[in-house]
Every structure is written in C-alpha cells, then in structure tokens.
Amino acid sequence: MAEKIRHTVAAVIVSCFLVFSGYSIPAAELKSGIPKPEIFRVIFSGDEFLHYTISWSGGIKIGDLYLTVLGKGNDTFEIQARVTDYGVFRFFYPVDDTFVTYVQGSDKLPFRYEVLQKEGMGSVTNRLTQYDQAKKRVKYRKNKEQEIIIDIAGEVHNEFSSFFATRAMDLKTGNSFMVPTFADKKRNEVKVQIKEREKIKSLFGQVDTVQVMPIMKFKGLYDKDGDTVIWFTDDGCRVPVKINSKILIGSLTAELIEYRNSACSIYE
Numbered sequence: 001m002a003e004k005i006r007h008t009v010a011a012v013i014v015s016c017f018l019v020f021s022g023y024s025i026p027a028a029e030l031k032s033g034i035p036k037p038e039i040f041r042v043i044f045s046g047d048e049f050l051h052y053t054i055s056w057s058g059g060i061k062i063g064d065l066y067l068t069v070l071g072k073g074n075d076t077f078e079i080q081a082r083v084t085d086y087g088v089f090r091f092f093y094p095v096d097d098t099f100v101t102y103v104q105g106s107d108k109l110p111f112r113y114e115v116l117q118k119e120g121m122g123s124v125t126n127r128l129t130q131y132d133q134a135k136k137r138v139k140y141r142k143n144k145e146q147e148i149i150i151d152i153a154g155e156v157h158n159e160f161s162s163f164f165a166t167r168a169m170d171l172k173t174g175n176s177f178m179v180p181t182f183a184d185k186k187r188n189e190v191k192v193q194i195k196e197r198e199k200i201k202s203l204f205g206q207v208d209t210v211q212v213m214p215i216m217k218f219k220g221l222y223d224k225d226g227d228t229v230i231w232f233t234d235d236g237c238r239v240p241v242k243i244n245s246k247i248l249i250g251s252l253t254a255e256l257i258e259y260r261n262s263a264c265s266i267y268e
Helices: 002-016 037-043 159-167
Strands: 047-056 060-073 076-085 095-104 109-119 123-132 137-142 148-151 176-183 186-202 205-214 224-233 240-247 250-260
Touching: 037 159, 076 159, 095 159, 109 159, 159 176, 186 224, 186 240, 205 240
Parallel strands: none
Antiparallel strands: 047 060, 047 250, 060 076, 076 095, 095 109, 109 123, 123 137, 137 148, 176 186, 186 205, 205 224, 224 240, 240 250
C-alpha cells in the first residue's frame, strides 16, 4: 500500500512535468522548436515562482508542486522544482523531492541536474546528471554508484528545461515541433502538438489559453491511459495555469494557485 501511495505522489512529477521523456520520433519528421527570445526574457527574468496544487480524480488533493526560476549571473539560471505530499499521504509514505536544473545560453540548455529524493521513512536518493552539450556527452551518477557516460546525437534539454522551453515556442494552432530531451538515459526527440485556444477559469480569473500536448508513453504501475494537456496563457507570459494527465487509475491535475514574476506585468 505504501509503495502505491509513493508512486501516486511521484506521478505528479512524471505525469505533469516530466512530460518530455517517453516518445521518440524520426529526426527528419519534425524540426526542433525555436524559442522566442522575448518570451524567454519574461520566463527567465530571474525571479519567477509558481505553486501548484495537485489533485487526483474527483478532486482529492495529494500534493503540492513549487517551481522557481532564479538568476545566477553570467546568463545562468537555476530551475528548482519541489514536490511534497499532502494530508493522509504523508503518514503512509512521506515525500519531499527536490529537482534542480542549471541552464545557460540563448537556448537555456541544461549543464547540470541535481535530484534529492526523500521518500518513505528515512530513504534518501541523490542523482547527478551533467551535460556537455559541445562534446555531445552526458554523465550520470546515482548515489555512490559508478558514473555512467552516455554519448548523445545532439543538444538536449532535460525534463524541466524542456517544459520551460516549450512555453517560449511559436504556438500556432495545428502546428507541431520537436524538443530534444534526455531522459531514461537516452536522447528522445519528443513531438509536441499545438491544440486549440480555450478560455478557462484560473488563478487570474477567466483567461485565454492555448493547449499544448506532448506525445509520450510511460511504463510501470501508472502507465498512461490518455493524453497530457498543458494550458498556457495566450499572451507574452505563457503562464502554465493548468496541466492534466490521464493515468490508468483516473487522472492527475495540477492547478496554479500562486504566481510571481516581476517581468510579467499582466498578472501583478
């Protein structure tokens, strides 16, 4: 039972934000998306903060997700994500996981990714991934295990930088693009489809949004049984106000409940 609860909370990350990790397409099928610099300047202002409440089917809250983007100088930024359990779940299997991605350059590509997972009664796992984009090489280490070196075919994002890069793409309804993403110890060329425009209720009231759908597959107990859809505000801030991901036993929904960004005057 505890293990199932653990996977339920962990699925918040897998289904809602690690959405760029499971489906490869032929390289020639789609071109890589090109982020818009003006949107990147808003997203990477250096002080963006997002807080999501995560609910399971029927509106049962199971956790919280916090995302922060901090400026570190020299065109380097830190994307920090923290996921915590909520309510009864913490008594069975407490979860407090932190994911930190360091990105730099015009495309905000990652060069370092640190994971600290505190799950269960005293279980702690450390993971470190280092990306050498120029040499097309990735180094990975879990705890004190031997480091693994993996050659890749080209530049890559990780799961979190992919999410932020997608926010800045040209999101024209009906179009698709590819985001190269390193996950599961390999380079994936992930297809992202731009769906319809829709006005939805959000933290900011009724807002115009654009639906984005990464095409992916997952393995394990919580195999996907449908699509993941992300709703970005249809403006220069591209705030991700809602994410829904169907799984075999219902669905997970992340809804934005707090937002701060000094460069996004629309939502001050």
